[in-house]
Amino acid sequence: MLVVGAGPGGSAAAYHLAGQGADVVLIDKERFPRDKVCGDGLTPRAVRALIDMGVDVEDPGFARCDGLRTYGEGRTILELPWPRLRTWPSFGLIRTRLGLDDLLASRAQKAGARFLQATEATAPIREDGWVVGAQVKDEDGAPIEVRARWVVAADGGSSRLASGLGVRRDATRPIGIAARRYYGTTRPFQPFMESFVHLRGDGGLIPGYGWIFFLPDGTVNVGAGLQSTFRDFRHTSARAVFDAFVAGLPPDWGINEDSAVGPVGSGPLPSGLNRRPAAVPGMLLVGDAAGAVNPWNGEGISCAMESGALAAELIGEALAKDRAAIAHLYPVVLRERYGKYYALGSAWARLIGNPKIMRAAVRLGLPRKRLMAFALRVMANLTDGRDGDVEDRLMDALVSLAPVR
Numbered sequence: 001m002l003v004v005g006a007g008p009g010g011s012a013a014a015y016h017l018a019g020q021g022a023d024v025v026l027i028d029k030e031r032f033p034r035d036k037v038c039g040d041g042l043t044p045r046a047v048r049a050l051i052d053m054g055v056d057v058e059d060p061g062f063a064r065c066d067g068l069r070t071y072g073e074g075r076t077i078l079e080l081p082w083p084r085l086r087t088w089p090s091f092g093l094i095r096t097r098l099g100l101d102d103l104l105a106s107r108a109q110k111a112g113a114r115f116l117q118a119t120e121a122t123a124p125i126r127e128d129g130w131v132v133g134a135q136v137k138d139e140d141g142a143p144i145e146v147r148a149r150w151v152v153a154a155d156g157g158s159s160r161l162a163s164g165l166g167v168r169r170d171a172t173r174p175i176g177i178a179a180r181r182y183y184g185t186t187r188p189f190q191p192f193m194e195s196f197v198h199l200r201g202d203g204g205l206i207p208g209y210g211w212i213f214f215l216p217d218g219t220v221n222v223g224a225g226l227q228s229t230f231r232d233f234r235h236t237s238a239r240a241v242f243d244a245f246v247a248g249l250p251p252d253w254g255i256n257e258d259s260a261v262g263p264v265g266s267g268p269l270p271s272g273l274n275r276r277p278a279a280v281p282g283m284l285l286v287g288d289a290a291g292a293v294n295p296w297n298g299e300g301i302s303c304a305m306e307s308g309a310l311a312a313e314l315i316g317e318a319l320a321k322d323r324a325a326i327a328h329l330y331p332v333v334l335r336e337r338y339g340k341y342y343a344l345g346s347a348w349a350r351l352i353g354n355p356k357i358m359r360a361a362v363r364l365g366l367p368r369k370r371l372m373a374f375a376l377r378v379m380a381n382l383t384d385g386r387d388g389d390v391e392d393r394l395m396d397a398l399v400s401l402a403p404v405r
Contacts, residue, residue: 009287
């Protein structure tokens with residue numbers, strides 16, 4: 001098996017494939033550890049995926065967060081604990097992608113995968129319409145062929161392998177953009193993911209969000225994101241939203257140019273399963289390559305790891321039963337698992353793209369703690385399903401009404 005890309009999705013796929021006894025080669029164009037633009041936040045869904053990979057979530061390299069602290073208009077501040085559910089852990093974690101991705105690639109190696117670093121996949125190899133490997137450049141730039149029974153493309157939203165096989169973005173699904181930077185801060189450690197939904201640009205309230213996540217070393221990950229449903233999206237950069245957000249933070253928090261650690265980084269958030277098809281003969285797409293970012297909140301780590309584990313499960317079953325069609329059920333299973341939920345999230349993103357609706361949602365929703373606690377469940381996709389409590393059944397009913405396209 002060949003897995004291209006050693007982010008959370010690729011490493012999860014490699015780990016679970018190797019755990020089934022498959023011969024797995026994991027490659028990445030960078031040498032690890034390497035940085036990655038991200039919010040570094042791990043929701044309870046991501047924590048569950050880490051546990052499934054045998055990661056010690058009590059490791060001091062993680063900072064634990066007990067919930068979400070949301071800032072709205074004026075002095076409106078809500079502290080919302082993660083829901084206590086049977087299915088998911090009741091805590092989140094924060095860790096830089098520099099450390100997290102290195103850890104997960106190591107877990108894949110310990111499971112038996114071979115990891116080739118500084119090795120870039122440049123094009124798929126096809127024979128009789130079937131992907132049978134990839135053309136790659138090794139760390140010295142020499143071209144070589146890596147052949148495989150199955151290929152997992154986990155090489156990001158701009159996946160070379162996927163684009164070379166006709167995978168395209170579904171323009172009906174929103175995308176996001178985000179920028180982040182690390183800072184020192186005078187504030188003490190806060191055991192919350194802090195979210196700011198009252199962002200203003202030159203034209204007033206914008207359908208974006210800001211965040212501050214506290215890392216174990218005392219620094220903070222500060223970032224801001226924006227959805228493509230915003231009417232001026234094409235004329236607004238992630239950097240502009242980020243700069244406006246940082247400028248509006250309280251001065252006594254000490255988050256400014258003098259306390260900055262490193263440059264501002266930015267990148268796209270391909271969401272709502274907006275890369276299609278999610279599989280071509282011989283190859284499955286996971287994580288950002290499949291556009292699997294959650295459109296409700298811009299979170300992509302849990303989606304990447306879950307899709308990687310799902311791809312590994314189906315490929316493993318296809319191999320065990322010698323039935324390739326099983327692996328090609330992947331797009332169907334992906335839609336069954338996330339399709340309605342993501343479709344509802346995409347509809348919500350389009351709705352709040354209207355500044356009037358965004359303004360009303362912030363003004364009327366944030367002061368109501370019970371409503372916001374329910375919104376946290378929905379946005380983080382945390383539920384025990386129709387067999388859960390009243391809020392779980394309500395969420396199940398809402399999601400069931402959404403169409404799957």
